[in-house]
Amino acid sequence: MEKGQLHFDYIIIGAGASGLMMADAMGRDDFFKEKHILLLDKDVKGNNDRTWCFWETGEGPFDAMVSKTWNQIYFRGHKFSNNFLIAPYRYKMIRGIDFYTHYLERMGSYNNVTCAQEKVLEVVDMGNGAKVITGKQQYTAKAVFNSIFDYKKAKAQHKYPVLQQHFIGWFIKTKEAVFKEDIATFMDFSIPQKGNTRFMYVLPFSENEGLVEYTLFSEKLLAKEEYENAIEAYIRDDLGCLEYEILDREQGSIPMTCYPFSENNTPHILHIGMAGGWAKPSTGYTFRNSAKKVPKVVEHLKSGKALDQLDFKDRFWFYDLLLLDILHKNNRLGQPIFESLFSKRKPQEILKFLDEESTIWQDMKLMGAPAPMPFIKALFNRIF
Ligand SMILES: Cc1cc2nc3c(=O)[nH]c(=O)nc-3n(C[C@H](O)[C@H](O)[C@H](O)COP(=O)(O)OP(=O)(O)OC[C@H]3O[C@@H](n4cnc5c(N)ncnc54)[C@H](O)[C@@H]3O)c2cc1C
Helix, strand or coil: CCCCEEEEEEEEECCCHHHHHHHHHHHCCHHHCCCCEEEEECCCCCCCCCEEEEEEECCCCCHHHEEEEECEEEEECCCCEEEEECCCEEEEEEEHHHHHHHHHHHHHHCCCEEEEECCEEEEEECCCCEEEEECCCEEEEEEEEECCCCCHHHHCCCCCCEEEEEEEEEEEEECCCCCCCCEEEEEECCCCCCCCCEEEEEEECCCCEEEEEEEEEECCCCCHHHHHHHHHHHHHHCCCCCCEEEEEEEEEEEEEECCCHHHHCECCEEECHHHHCCCCCCCCCCHHHHHHHHHHHHHHHHHCCCHHHCCCCCHHHHHHHHHHHHHHHCHHHHHHHHHHHHHHCCHHHHHHHHCCCCCHHHHHHHHCCCCCHHHHHHHHHHHC
16 A cells, blocks of 8 residues: 555445445445445535435335325326326435435444545556545545446447436425325426427425426436426416425436446446446436345445446346437437326336336336337347
């Protein structure tokens, strides 16, 4: 070790969703009891910078942090709309700040985890371990888990299209009761599509409070005004609300791509979270995906195998690829595809498929719902 370098067994970069889940899994596992784990983040994680939603059946590991659940979701297309009861699933919501606070508190109770607020400048595989250079210090470790996400490498290639789930959301408080508190609007495609896949996503917290989010699955971001004008119009015309206060805002861009992020892994550096390609390419849902992947990373780590031998690619990756190829070529097809799914299949079947927990027969049945031609063409193009 060079002078001025500190050594840890493991370094986790980023105390966001995947970094904290990873640190928690290692913190409470006796296998890592005698190990030294460093968790680095450039921020203090004191802001409520995002709202996570996901669906699951029954009780789950995050229930203590869940601030709202819905048993019904609403889908609206051009010719079809419905409120669906989704039992045995529930749609669950966690406020970012509740997750950070809860998990950082847990970190304090683990003797093997050290937290530091430092900005990481560089991560290098040294052959016998990895080096992490921050603004303050240099660290070495046997293995590094990196959750710093960057679109650059994905966008530098052309084999796999790179779309984004991009959105701006307003948390509003209304004078009149305008929200149906028990029903989360999963996708409302009734808004002008303008050649893209655009929908409204609404999370009602009470009759007077909710999050209204204008969302696209497309290649390029819009000017801020375009998202905000659309939210304004939706609150006025669809919710019929004229008097409201904006309490807070959130915005985001989640990668929708089948680009193999795992190519950036090395024997001693594993990318996790969005940086590891854990955002579901066809939907952008990442949170529960991360929770499902972390135990697999821990198992892999215990096996002593090189980190770059871990790969999560399966048949769902290929289904996602076909959908993204279609949306990339003809972005307006998102609405008819999702509308056929929700009008012809049960929501439970759709949620199970999106969770990548369906059987091949269930996959075939589900994928038979939308018009087949775009999928056949996309398959043909990928094969030949
Ligand atoms: C507003 C918003 C809403 C979302 N809603 C949902 C949802 O409802 N459901 C869902 O499944 N997914 C959702 N996502 C997508 C995804 O779940 C989140 O982005 C999630 O936080 C991704 O986890 P992560 O660990 O990959 O990244 P992050 O949680 O962003 O964590 C990365 C961490 O790295 C730190 N970092 C970055 N650069 C450095 C550096 N140089 N040095 C040190 N630290 C650094 C950051 O401060 C951050 O804490 C949402 C995303 C956003 C932005």
